[in-house]
Every structure is written in structure tokens, then in C-alpha cells.
Amino acid sequence: MSYRWTFTPSCDDPELASVAERGWDDQARAEAWLTGFYVELADAGVAAVTLVEEDRVVYGPMPLEA
Numbered sequence: 001m002s003y004r005w006t007f008t009p010s011c012d013d014p015e016l017a018s019v020a021e022r023g024w025d026d027q028a029r030a031e032a033w034l035t036g037f038y039v040e041l042a043d044a045g046v047a048a049v050t051l052v053e054e055d056r057v058v059y060g061p062m063p064l065e066a
Contacts, residue, residue: 003030006050008061013044027051027058038064 004023011017016037024030030051034041041049042064050060 003027003051003053003058005030005034006052006060007041007046008048008050009045011041011044011046013040016041016044027053 002023003026005020007017007020011020019033024033034049034051038049046064048061048063050062051058
């Protein structure tokens with residue numbers, strides 16, 4: 001399984017975007033990453049995130065309000 005975040009709108013920070021595209025092996029690690037970087041994502045212009053497993057939406061879009 002592979003979990004990844006999708007952003008609305010797209011992330012202006014290529015480093016954050018590339019990490020999210022790479023994905024994680026489990027949901028807890030994906031969520032832990034978001035916990036550590038949601039402020040940076042919001043600062044980069046991301047208004048909401050959606051967690052996707054393979055091609056199934058786990059939840060979202062979830063607004064990023066810092």
C-alpha cells in the first residue's frame with residue numbers, strides 16, 4: 001500500500017510537493033508527516049489536503065488552517 005497527500009491548490013514548494021508525491025508505506029507515517037509540515041504547506045499556498053491510498057480517497061479534502 002502507498003499513501004500520499006494531494007494538495008488543493010498545488011504546493012508552491014517543490015521540496016514539500018516531492019515528499020508528498022513519494023508517499024508512505026502506512027497511514028500513520030503519512031499523517032505524522034502532515035502534522036510536522038501543515039504550517040509550511042499553508043505558507044506555500046496549500047488550502048486543503050486529501051489523503052489517498054493507491055487511488056482511493058481515505059479522507060479529505062481537509063482544510064489547513066494554521
